[in-house]
Amino acid sequence: MPRYLLLLHDTGTMPEGIGPDEIQAIIQRYIDWRARVEAAGHAVMGHKLKDGEGRVMTATHGQLSVTDGPYAEAREVVGGLFVVDAASYDEIQALCADHPHLDFGTIEIREIQPT
Amino acid sequence: MDGLVDSLFRRESGRLVGLLTRQLGPHRLSLAEDAVQEALLKALQTWPHGGVPDNAAAWLYQVARRAALDRLRHERVVAAKADAVAAGRDAATEPSLPDLATPFDDDELVMMFMTCHPALPPDARVALTLKVVGGFGVGEIARAFLAQDAAIAQRLVRAKRTLREHAVAFALPAEDAVHQRLASVLDALYLMFSEGHAPTAGADAIKEDVAEEAMRLVTLLARHPGTARPETHALRALMLLHAARFPGRVDDGALQLLADQDRSAWDPVLLAEGMRALGRAAAGPVETRFHLEAAIAAAHAAAPTWADTDWPQILSLYDALVARWPSPVAALNRVIAFAQVFGAEAALREAAPLAADPRLNRFHRLPAVLADLHARAGHRAQAETFFAQALAHEMSAPERRLLETRQAALGGL
Numbered sequence: 001m002p003r004y005l006l007l008l009h010d011t012g013t014m015p016e017g018i019g020p021d022e023i024q025a026i027i028q029r030y031i032d033w034r035a036r037v038e039a040a041g042h043a044v045m046g047h048k049l050k051d052g053e054g055r056v057m058t059a060t061h062g063q064l065s066v067t068d069g070p071y072a073e074a075r076e077v078v079g080g081l082f083v084v085d086a087a088s089y090d091e092i093q094a095l096c097a098d099h100p101h102l103d104f105g106t107i108e109i110r111e112i113q114p115t
Numbered sequence: 116m117d118g119l120v121d122s123l124f125r126r127e128s129g130r131l132v133g134l135l136t137r138q139l140g141p142h143r144l145s146l147a148e149d150a151v152q153e154a155l156l157k158a159l160q161t162w163p164h165g166g167v168p169d170n171a172a173a174w175l176y177q178v179a180r181r182a183a184l185d186r187l188r189h190e191r192v193v194a195a196k197a198d199a200v201a202a203g204r205d206a207a208t209e210p211s212l213p214d215l216a217t218p219f220d221d222d223e224l225v226m227m228f229m230t231c232h233p234a235l236p237p238d239a240r241v242a243l244t245l246k247v248v249g250g251f252g253v254g255e256i257a258r259a260f261l262a263q264d265a266a267i268a269q270r271l272v273r274a275k276r277t278l279r280e281h282a283v284a285f286a287l288p289a290e291d292a293v294h295q296r297l298a299s300v301l302d303a304l305y306l307m308f309s310e311g312h313a314p315t316a317g318a319d320a321i322k323e324d325v326a327e328e329a330m331r332l333v334t335l336l337a338r339h340p341g342t343a344r345p346e347t348h349a350l351r352a353l354m355l356l357h358a359a360r361f362p363g364r365v366d367d368g369a370l371q372l373l374a375d376q377d378r379s380a381w382d383p384v385l386l387a388e389g390m391r392a393l394g395r396a397a398a399g400p401v402e403t404r405f406h407l408e409a410a411i412a413a414a415h416a417a418a419p420t421w422a423d424t425d426w427p428q429i430l431s432l433y434d435a436l437v438a439r440w441p442s443p444v445a446a447l448n449r450v451i452a453f454a455q456v457f458g459a460e461a462a463l464r465e466a467a468p469l470a471a472d473p474r475l476n477r478f479h480r481l482p483a484v485l486a487d488l489h490a491r492a493g494h495r496a497q498a499e500t501f502f503a504q505a506l507a508h509e510m511s512a513p514e515r516r517l518l519e520t521r522q523a524a525l526g527g528l
Contacts, residue, residue: 008164017264019252020124021324023155028119030163035118048164080164100163 001085004092007108008101010079029100037084037095045083079105083112119167122324124155127172128250131179133222138212139183141229141285144275148247150183151175157182180212223248224335224342225287230274231300234281239274240303241310242267249328259310259325287341297342301350301405304329304336308354312361323361330354337392348396349405355389356412358382370513374421386416407436426455443474447484459491479508483518490525498525 038044057066070077086092089111096107128151135147154175168174230244242260245251251259257267288296311326333351336342363376371377393409411432418424433449446469454462466485475481486501502522506515 017253017268018156019255020128020155020250021122021255022252023159024119024122024124027159027162027167031118031167034166046164046166048161051160079160082164 001087002114003112004084004086004089005110005112006082006084006092006096007078007110008080008082009106009108010077011105026100033099034082040095042095043085046080047082048080049078051077051079078108119171122250123171124158125250127175128152128155129223129226129248130172131176132247132250133226134176135179135183135212136226136229137222137285139187141283142279144229144247144278146183146186150179150186153182154179184212221287221339223332224339225285227300227332227335228288228296229278229283229285231296231303232278232281232283233296233299234277234283235274237302237306239270239277240299241307242270243274244303244332245307245325245328246271248332249325251324251328255324259322290341293341294344297336297344297347300336301333301346304333305350305353305405307332308357312357326354326358330358337395345396345399345401346403346405348392349403349409352389352392352396353405353409353412355385355392356409356416359385359389359416365513370517372517373415378419381416389413389416404436404440407432407440411436424455426452430456443469443472444480446472447475447480450488451484454488454491459488463488463492477508479505479510479514479518482508483521487521490521495525 034044034046054069055066056069057064059065084092084095086095089109092109096102096109099107101107131151131154132144132147135150136144139147157178158171158175162168226248227244230247231240235243238260242256245256245259246253253264253267253271257264260267287293308326308329311322311324311329330351333347333354336347337351359382360373360376362382363378363380364371366377366380389409390413393413396406396409411429414425414429414432430449430452433445433452436445437449447466450462450466450469453465463485466481466488469475469481470485472481482501482505486498486505489495489498489501499522502518502525506518506522510518
């Protein structure tokens with residue numbers, strides 16, 4: 001079955017002054033989404049990317065340059081990722097239709113090239 | 116992948132703030148709150164992708180602890196730099212906190228005495244207790260009080276400043292002071308419970324949580340030997356007996372009068388527990404406002420139907436209540452009991468002085484009661500007038516529907 005990479009971009013739309021119950025409710029929505037998708041037979045792997053850190057390496061004419069970034073303050077930084085088994089783009093899109101992250105950012109979907 | 120236990124974050128928030136405040140000192144309440152909030156937000160960032168850790172509570176404590184230490188360290192660095200410049204001294208010693216969270220049940224109790232300090236106005240005590248001990252968010256508290264977020268936030272800031280000004284300690288009051296300080300705590304919990312079970316917001320889940328929090332906290336007090344006094348048991352009995360009736364209060368979304376409630380829907384476990392608590396409350400010479408109100412609630416609970424209610428007993432309880440703790444609400448409820456014993460006409464005469472009370476004029480309850488009494492006495496025109504007056508006030512949708520139903524029933528007169 002094909003595998004898809006979900007890049008969860010954070011657009012900084014988390015509500016201010018959010019209370020413990022609300023925080024728990026949001027976490028629960030992510031947990032529930034994952035449980036639903038797994039229960040429907042799609043393997044799921046998930047990782048959070050550490051905020052505020054990163055390096056960008058480029059080599060130009062054999063010269064290596066390394067800069068810090070991208071930073072969490074930058075718009076649309078990827079906050080986390082999932083890798084999900086699905087039959088097609090249509091299917092993974094359908095699985096993500098009710099993904100809670102859509103309330104807080106965008107989801108970029110890329111199929112992983114099978115070797 | 117495990118789900119999260121109901122209200123886990125709220126409970127842990129309260130517990131951790133108490134724990135950190137004990138470790139850092141009461142003047143550090145805000146820092147403790149900020150550190151815990153930071154931990155919750157960290158969980159929000161990481162758990163959705165990586166999953167819930169095996170020991171969620173320990174994870175939260177570790178992160179909150181680190182956040183608190185970071186903040187302290189930052190403060191000391193800033194202060195130390197100034198100090199070092201001023202006096203050439205070495206930087207202050209590293210702040211430290213224990214690695215393991217060893218929860219003491221007392222933390223919440225002690226925190227309650229802090230957040231219900233008599234120097235704080237009653238509204239502030241309730242808001243601060245809900246926030247710090249109950250782990251409710253500012254928005255949730257604002258909705259329970261029917262206030263603006265900013266107003267509640269202000270109230271909390273002022274309350275914490277007052278606590279710092281009074282150098283309130285993080286400790287249970289000394290035995291000779293407990294009785295007095297306990298009164299302040301019980302008053303706050305009574306107010307909290309009233310906010311929670313007031314019918315003005317219909318089936319608002321937030322409000323049920325508030326009522327439950329009040330019950331949980333009074334139960335903590337009832338279990339601790341230093342605070343398990345008759346008045347504590349009486350307040351607990353009062354809450355349990357009222358809470359037992361919640362399921363009967365709303366039928367299919369419609370508010371029910373006590374007279375019309377399906378009593379089989381009342382929770383028998385809460386009723387039994389409430390009666391037991393009342394028994395414990397009676398084990399002493401002390402009789403408080405809570406004793407009387409609990410006894411009234413017990414009298415209702417003991418009656419299998421409205422018709423079987425021991426109204427003379429209830430009336431005499433209201434007589435005592437109004438004599439020693441006069442309040443317009445108690446006086447109004449007494450009029451209702453009076454009508455049951457002496458009839459609607461006599462009750463209307465009893466109610467006459469209440470019309471002059473400015474505190475009752477702001478709400479719909481007095482004209483609603485008068486409308487009902489006039490209807491029962493056969494005075495259709497006056498009943499119409501008072502129903503109209505009542506409906507002109509602001510109230511929740513379920514309350515309005517109930518009043519309109521009763522108004523429509525006048526057609527049968």
